[in-house]
Every structure is written in C-alpha cells, then in structure tokens.
Amino acid sequence: MLLFVALFLLLPDSGQAKAAVKTSTSILLDGQTIPLQQKDKVEIINGSVMVPLRIIAENLGMGVIWNQKNSTITIPKEIGSVELTIGKPTAMVDGASQTLTTAPLNRNGTTLVPLRFISEAMGVGVTWDNSSKVVGLTSADLPQPSATPAPQPSAVPSASPGPSATAKPAGTATPAPTASPAAATPTPAAGTTAVKGLSFSDNRLMIALEGNVQPLIHTVNEPPQIVVELPRTAFAASFTTTMLWDSNTQSGQLAVAGNPYVSSVYYGVSNVDASTVLMTLELAASTAYTSYVEGDSGSSLFVVDLNSSSPEPTTVPPVNPGNGKKTIVIDAGHGDSDPGAIGVTGKQEKAFNLSLALKVEQLLLKEPAFNVVMTRSGDTYPSLNKRADIANELGADAFFSIHANKAPGKPNVRGTETYYYSKDSKALADVMHKHIQGATGFTDRKVKHNNYRVLTRSTMPATLMEIGFLSNATEEGILFSDEFQNRVAAAIVAGIKEYFGVS
Structure with a gap:
C-alpha cells in the first residue's frame, strides 16, 4: 500500500455532484483570508456547503496523506486522526465513525467535504455567510496550548514507500555546504511554520518550530535514513545565519561526531515541493526510534528520539x-534549544520561566515545611518525560510547571490560565489559579483540563501555570519586570502553602 504525502494528487472524479452550484467565495481563518488557487472552489451540493479540504487542512498546520489505491485521505492530528474516502458518506474521526451530510467528492483534483465536517473533525468554529459567500473558520479555543501526544514507538525501520524527496538524495554524496548570507533565503510567509533551530544531542534530533505543523516521518533502508518532512514550513532568517547554510542549494548539514547511530543531519528545502522542509538523519544502520512534539501555543520542539530501547537516565537531586x-x-518550562514562545519584542519564554522559577525556589527555601527541587536551574533542556520522572522518583508531593503563553496572530489575547489533568490535581489547580490570577491582575482565563505530558506522566498532584501572554505587547512588558515576578512568585508560594495547610 503506497502512502503519498501530497497537497492532494489528482483524484478520479466521483461523479456525485448533483444539484451543484459553484460560488465565488472567500475563506477566512481567524479573520485572515486564505489564498485560494483557481481550483479551490466552494460549492453548494444538495443543500450542503462543500469546501476544499486540502487548503483548509494546510492552513491549520495539518499534513495530508493520500492512498491512491483505496482513494482514502488521512489527516494526522496531534491527538488522533481523520480518515475519509472519496464517495463514502462515513469517516473515522479519532477512531469513531461519523456520518457526513454529503460524501467527499473530487473537483479537478480538489477534494470537497461538507463545511460542517470541518468543524466536527478538526475542532474549528465555522460560519457561512450566504449573501457574501464567505466561509469563516475560527481556530478552536485559541490560544490554548496544543496538547502534547505521547511518543509513538516505531518498529525497526523498513523500506519507505513514501516519496524519495530528501534533503540529501539517498545513496548520493553531498558536498558540505558553505555558509552564505541569509538574505538569499525567503522569509517564511504568513501562515507558514518557521524552523528556528536544530540540534542533536543525547541521541535526539530536536527541531525548534514556530507555528503549527504536523511533522511527517518515514525511513529509508539503503542507505539507512530517517526523514522528517515539515509541510508548509520554511527556514527562519535567524536559522540561516546561525547554522551552516548554502543559499544556492537551500540546504545545510549538521555534523554529528562520535555518535554510534548518526553521522550527520542534512536539512533543506524539498526539491519536489518548495513549501516543504526536509531533515534527514544519516544512520549507521536501521535504528528504532520514537518521535513526539513538545511545546505549547504554536512554539514547539519536534523530537526524533533514538533512545527508544532503553529508559532515559534520571539524575535526581538529593532530598532529606x-x-x-x-x-x-x-x-x-522549555530551555536550551527550545526557546518556547517568542514575544512581541523577541523575548523568549524560556528566560521568563526560569527567572520566575528561581524566585519561587528562593522563597520556598525559606519555608521550613518544604523541600524544593528544580527540574532545571540554568539554560538546559530536560525532556518532558525527565521533568515528570524527577518528581515521580522523588515521591514528590506536588509538581508545578511555569510557562508563559502565546496566541499566534491574536495580539489582543491576554490573561492567566492554569491547567490540570487528573481529578486529584483539580483542587491544586484551583488554589494556585486563585493566587496567581490575583497577583497578575490579568484577564481570568480560568482553570482548564489538558493532557500535557508533564501532567499526564506525573503521579502526584500537578499543575501547569500559564502566567500571561508574550504575544500581547502589554503583558510581555509586564512579565519581565522584577516587581511583577516577585509578586507572582510570592503568590505561587502562598498557593502552595494554602494547598498543604501550612500557615
């Protein structure tokens, strides 16, 4: 079965479009017009507003997989997937069957689906203005951070049936690129994910991303490679000035010395689709791996982890x-090559998180009722698993993750919100949110449930605190002031003391 990652290949016309009315329409996502190709039409079919699936999925940062043999389309999501078939009025959404008002159909190589299905399957708000012929899409519950999926272990890689476009063509020698001015690299367009950084350490490839994208990954047997595809993605100008980069070939190479698994990482723009970025790990032999996304609010780290066969060692500070x-x-939260959210003026979330966390630590050290342990005390990057494992192995009584938020494309969004996962953590989140929101004075965005990895993996009451929005100019300026951080740190300690009944 061949799976082709596509921006939708030509599909055979299903012949289902009866009583179809073509309209001259616009599609807006969060108030911004989505550029449409000539073939991206909206039609009214048997009373259903039918919209082009590919262009909407792409602008929501989702990849699309087309199975030519079975005429099926799969859209992987961060949690679950959408699977549908041309001409079939049922679809699978996150493992559950769902009936469409009208079956998906083809129009000149574009797949059309009911507008209502977009809402139900992709979790976005939808509207249809019949008088002006405008489709409106609203991102679901922006600006909540996107949930982090658990790692999915791979089998030992087999030959990839996918396209052979790689940053380094398989089986060919690639000369080392020379550094070139970044001006030759186009700035990522609006709606495009940006590659901000790349590193390889501890047998992990880590790709820092700004924006929403569903990475796709496949393997090659000869020579052995792991290939990461990032659709609708471009290299940030900052990447091409700090990494080895050849502006002529739009590619570069990260050398990996002394590693038994990986010799180098090639990165570049796909020669098949200029809107796709490719990362290729050159392997000594076929190797099992896991891949997962870490991060929130449009700023994330995609990780290819070659340590799948052995547990990650955890260094736990001594506690009495x-x-x-x-x-x-x-x-x-975040750290090292993962900056987290980037503020209006370029300030990095990782710096805010650490500064506030250290202030909380200093206050807790003065409290005789508590032992305090930090997951990081400098600009380092413990994985999300390791952060939770530190708490688990200590038998900690509570876990607190400090973050700042971001709402891409929504500079007016602001406020404080607090997250929990388990029922046992709800009371902790409620108490902490009361104190933190009272200290910030920001808009109350309430206590919310989410399955962030540090929360789901922690075995004790745990909460993740989003103090404010770096994407809001006013809140960004406040977040980095010492007076504000001291006040919030005191509020966090007050919340901890109230939760544990310490006077």
Whole structure:
C-alpha cells in the first residue's frame, strides 16, 4: 500500500455532484483570508456547503496523506486522526465513525467535504455567510496550548514507500555546504511554520518550530535514513545565519561526531515541493526510534528520539527523606534549544520561566515545611518525560510547571490560565489559579483540563501555570519586570502553602 504525502494528487472524479452550484467565495481563518488557487472552489451540493479540504487542512498546520489505491485521505492530528474516502458518506474521526451530510467528492483534483465536517473533525468554529459567500473558520479555543501526544514507538525501520524527496538524495554524496548570507533565503510567509533551530544531542534530533505543523516521518533502508518532512514550513532568517547554510542549494548539514547511530543531519528545502522542509538523519544502520512534539501555543520542539530501547537516565537531586517536609518540584518550562514562545519584542519564554522559577525556589527555601527541587536551574533542556520522572522518583508531593503563553496572530489575547489533568490535581489547580490570577491582575482565563505530558506522566498532584501572554505587547512588558515576578512568585508560594495547610 503506497502512502503519498501530497497537497492532494489528482483524484478520479466521483461523479456525485448533483444539484451543484459553484460560488465565488472567500475563506477566512481567524479573520485572515486564505489564498485560494483557481481550483479551490466552494460549492453548494444538495443543500450542503462543500469546501476544499486540502487548503483548509494546510492552513491549520495539518499534513495530508493520500492512498491512491483505496482513494482514502488521512489527516494526522496531534491527538488522533481523520480518515475519509472519496464517495463514502462515513469517516473515522479519532477512531469513531461519523456520518457526513454529503460524501467527499473530487473537483479537478480538489477534494470537497461538507463545511460542517470541518468543524466536527478538526475542532474549528465555522460560519457561512450566504449573501457574501464567505466561509469563516475560527481556530478552536485559541490560544490554548496544543496538547502534547505521547511518543509513538516505531518498529525497526523498513523500506519507505513514501516519496524519495530528501534533503540529501539517498545513496548520493553531498558536498558540505558553505555558509552564505541569509538574505538569499525567503522569509517564511504568513501562515507558514518557521524552523528556528536544530540540534542533536543525547541521541535526539530536536527541531525548534514556530507555528503549527504536523511533522511527517518515514525511513529509508539503503542507505539507512530517517526523514522528517515539515509541510508548509520554511527556514527562519535567524536559522540561516546561525547554522551552516548554502543559499544556492537551500540546504545545510549538521555534523554529528562520535555518535554510534548518526553521522550527520542534512536539512533543506524539498526539491519536489518548495513549501516543504526536509531533515534527514544519516544512520549507521536501521535504528528504532520514537518521535513526539513538545511545546505549547504554536512554539514547539519536534523530537526524533533514538533512545527508544532503553529508559532515559534520571539524575535526581538529593532530598532529606522522612523529615516530615513536603517535597515540591518546580519546573521552568522549555530551555536550551527550545526557546518556547517568542514575544512581541523577541523575548523568549524560556528566560521568563526560569527567572520566575528561581524566585519561587528562593522563597520556598525559606519555608521550613518544604523541600524544593528544580527540574532545571540554568539554560538546559530536560525532556518532558525527565521533568515528570524527577518528581515521580522523588515521591514528590506536588509538581508545578511555569510557562508563559502565546496566541499566534491574536495580539489582543491576554490573561492567566492554569491547567490540570487528573481529578486529584483539580483542587491544586484551583488554589494556585486563585493566587496567581490575583497577583497578575490579568484577564481570568480560568482553570482548564489538558493532557500535557508533564501532567499526564506525573503521579502526584500537578499543575501547569500559564502566567500571561508574550504575544500581547502589554503583558510581555509586564512579565519581565522584577516587581511583577516577585509578586507572582510570592503568590505561587502562598498557593502552595494554602494547598498543604501550612500557615
């Protein structure tokens, strides 16, 4: 079965379009017009507004997989997937069957689906203005951070049936690129994900991304490679000035020395589709791996982890056990090659998180009722699993993850919100949110449920605190002031003391 990653290949016309009315329409996503190709038409068919699936999925940062043999379309999501078939009025959404008002059909190589299905399957708000012929799409519950899926282990790689476009063509020698001015690299267009950074350490390839994208990954047997495809993605100007880059070939190479699995990482623009970025790991032999996304609010880290066969070692700071104290773990989100959200003036979330976390630590050290442990005390990057594992192995009494938020394309969004996952964590989140929101004075965005990895993996009450929005100019300026951070740090400690009944 051949799976082709496509911007939708030509599909055979299903002949289903009866009583079809073509309209001259616009499609808006969060108030911004989506550029449409001539073939991207909206039609009214048997009373259903039918919209082009590919262009909408792309602008929501989702990849599309076309199975030519079975005429099926798969859209992987961060959690679950959408699967549908041309001419079939049922679809699978996150593993559950769903009936469409009108079956998907083809129009000149474009797949059309009911507008209502877009809402139900992709979690976006939809409107249809019949008088002006405008389709409106609203991102679901922006600006909540996107949930982080659990790693999906691969089998030992087999030959990839996917397209052979790689940043380094398989089986050919690639000369090392020379550094070139970044001006030759186009700035990522609006709606395009940007590659901000790339590193390889501890047997992990880490790709720092700004924007929403569904990475696609496949393997090649000869020579052995792991290939990551990032649709609707471009290299940020900052990437091409800090990494080895050849503006003529639009590619570069990251050398990996002394690693038993990987010799180098090639990166570049696909020679098949200029809107796709490719990352190719050159392997010594076929190797099992896991891949997952870490991050929130449009700023994320895509990780290809070659450590799937052995557990990650965890270094736990010593704590005095059996002294009756409560052990508190403070987690400063992001770090090192993962900057987190980038603010209006370029400030990085990782710096805010660490600064506030260190202030909380200093206050807790003065409290005799608590032991305090930090997941990081400098610009380092413990994985999300490791952060939770530190708390788990300590038998910690509570886990607190500190973050700042971002709402891409929505500079007016602002406020404080607090997350929990397990029922046992709800009371902790409620208490912490009361104190933190009172200290920030920002808009109250309430306590919310989400399955972030540090929360789902933690075995004790745990909460993730989004203090404010770096994408809002006013809040960005406030977040980095010492007076504000001292006030919020005191509020966090006050919340911890109230939760544990410490006076």
